[in-house]
Amino acid sequence: MVDFKEIERVGNAAVERLRIDKLSKGIPFMIYAEDLPSTQCYLEYPDGHISIVSICPDKIDFKIIRDLTIKETRLLRKEFDLTEVYA
Secondary structure: OOOHHHHHHHHHHHHHHHHHHHHHOOOOEEEOOOOOOOOEEEEEOOOOOEEEEEEOOOOOOEEEEEEOOHHHHHHHHHHOOOOOOOO
16 A cells, blocks of 8 residues: 555655755755745745745746745744755
């Protein structure tokens, strides 16, 4: 029998390792969320701040819609169980 919870746990752990690796190298990390329109996502920066961005139609670039407040950032980190990583 396939243990879907274990597959989900392993997948989430792999994404978290990728996130930490990217942020520690100074590269922003995109976080897709169902609460945002399909053309938007959160972009977490190595310094800890998070923005909502819109993906451009060419899918190569994005534009910043707005930066999250400190309170919003804390809530998002809690919602997605994100550890704080600063480059």
